[in-house]
Amino acid sequence: MTTLKDIAKEAGVTVMTVSNVINGKYDKVSKSTVETVTEIARRLDYVPSAAARSLVAKSSRLVGVLLPATEGGEIFLSTHNVAVIGVIERLLRENGYYLFLRGVSATEGVSGTLRSWNLDGAIFIGFLDSEIQQMRASFDTPLVVLESYAAHGDFMNVRLDDRKGGYLATRHLIQNGHQRIAFVGTEISERGVDRERYEGYLQALREAGIGGEPVALLSYADTYSNGVEAGVTLCTEHPEVTAVFATADQFAVGIIDGVRSLGRTVPDDLSVVGFDNLEIAATSRPPLTTIAQDLNRKAATAVDLLLQSLQNKEEQPGETILDVELVERESVRNLKRA
Template sequence: MRVTLKDIADEAGVSMMTVSNVVNGKRARVSPETIERIQRIVAERGYVPSASARSLAAKSSRLIGLLVPAADEDSLMISPHNVAIVGQIERELRKGGYHLLLRGIAAPAEVAEALQSWSLDGAVLLGFLDEEIDRLTARAVGKVSLLAIDSYSANPLTTGVRSDDYTGALLAARHLLELGHREIVFAGPSFSDVGVVHERFAGFQAAFAEAGLSWRERLVSANTTHASGRELGRRLMSSHPSATAVFATADILAIGIMEGLAETGFSVPSDVSVLGFDDLDLSAYVTPKLTTIAQDIPRKAAIAVQLLLGTIEGKEHPVDPITLEVRLIERASTAAPR
């Protein structure tokens, strides 16, 4: 049976309030002997404080929701990049004494339900389109503090943190151009006039303008998955026979493209150079190792949690999103064209 606060108090011969104070670190008015006795009984009986009771006392749930899009009722849209973000966010929240609640969102109305029905102290939006974040209202959000990762939404209800997507794609295109490539395919999901992929496309084009070159449009739409990349790689050289390089907006997409190219008899980088974005761990495990744009995922998660908890605790926070630097990691998947 679960050991209660009353059980500890009865055995120690003190009030429940005294036990509660000792367990919660409020020990100024408790004698060292009593503290030692209570701690010994707590350890022997295996007492674990009730999280719900603590929440009621503190008027805080210590729960942070992580909301991610769900394609349907059965699956969450979590890319390898987002998986890495989730792990880092949980770690940072745990260090701060908070708990993470993962919730898939299949329809817009579910955002308000998730924010309000779980007594959340705050929530992180991960993987949502900017237009979806734009539609969030004060009524839907309530008093829950919100933070959006990798968002370009101007919604004043959210603060945020993101990587420098424009500069990342600029560095990627510069690298390929400096190697001598001119026929370069841009591969990524479809995009609107705002958002992560839009910024990467703008940075990619800017590199051509900077070099005084015109980019012959080779824009290929592909979902950010390995399967989509593999399919694209298999048909890439038949649809773009003069292409010598591909810039993919995500590592997992780039790795799929490399596999599809290999299956159709093309070699990376001898026939086609491939460059990704993220610098996930797996980019250094594939053959050839993937040249990519590195973003600092642990730092992104740490700043996201710092901003969110600061908002929850009433501290001042930046009005504008924080943008983190990126850098080119040159490996074996890019080389000069034949």
């Protein structure tokens, strides 16, 4: 591998001179020397050390994207996260930054990760607010969080109007004549995405005068397999339920297949509404009615806020709330027409 010393030897100059040319400090070197060193570096296929340039510039051009590590160590259980990370990586690359992806637990902390890799900034996806506050206390790197409901003055947050999403989904089912509507989501022990969607679900039920104890099935993760299990449970243990709002399309598609595994169908035996409007919503059978969010805009907003903070050092908005809307397809049966 070609080094600065190799270039200096062939050019007949000092290593410091070569370093100045490579790092763009042309005011300290003559024009002819710049041309000579540049030509030799090109011919010898010299590649600057990213680590060395990071030390000189005091910037690694690395942005950390951190997600919760599950008990099994997996971080890609959510297709939503995969889609968001794909957009984040592309936008960072287009702006000359590199993505550093890591799964962490709140208990292990993140300050060591940020320091050891000299990350310029970070984006958190999928953490509980209590975990975010705990981790944030250990570092001061510019931070954007996706989907936080914490009181925040020391990081930027991009989230959806989740309560509205839960409300729209449930109201749509009610407008189609459903009275016994189940909720399927993840654990909702503290305020966050699924709790807000659950509150929207309850609001729609209250407005319609629908009483009784809500049927809520909660899992540790919004995976397809958990959705299949929920579909089977609804059909076998809650025959009174005619419709379900699931907080993720993965859940919803799993529910559809769980219902199908019992010889029943969606929407004839159970109507289903999901959340996210991922590609699987349009390709499922039947196509899934869902609450749509603009994943591209959410990811782009997060990257834009972080890069503005890194490049301009100006104070950015503390919170950005993005709208949602209902997309009707074929997974909801209108009982009023039955």
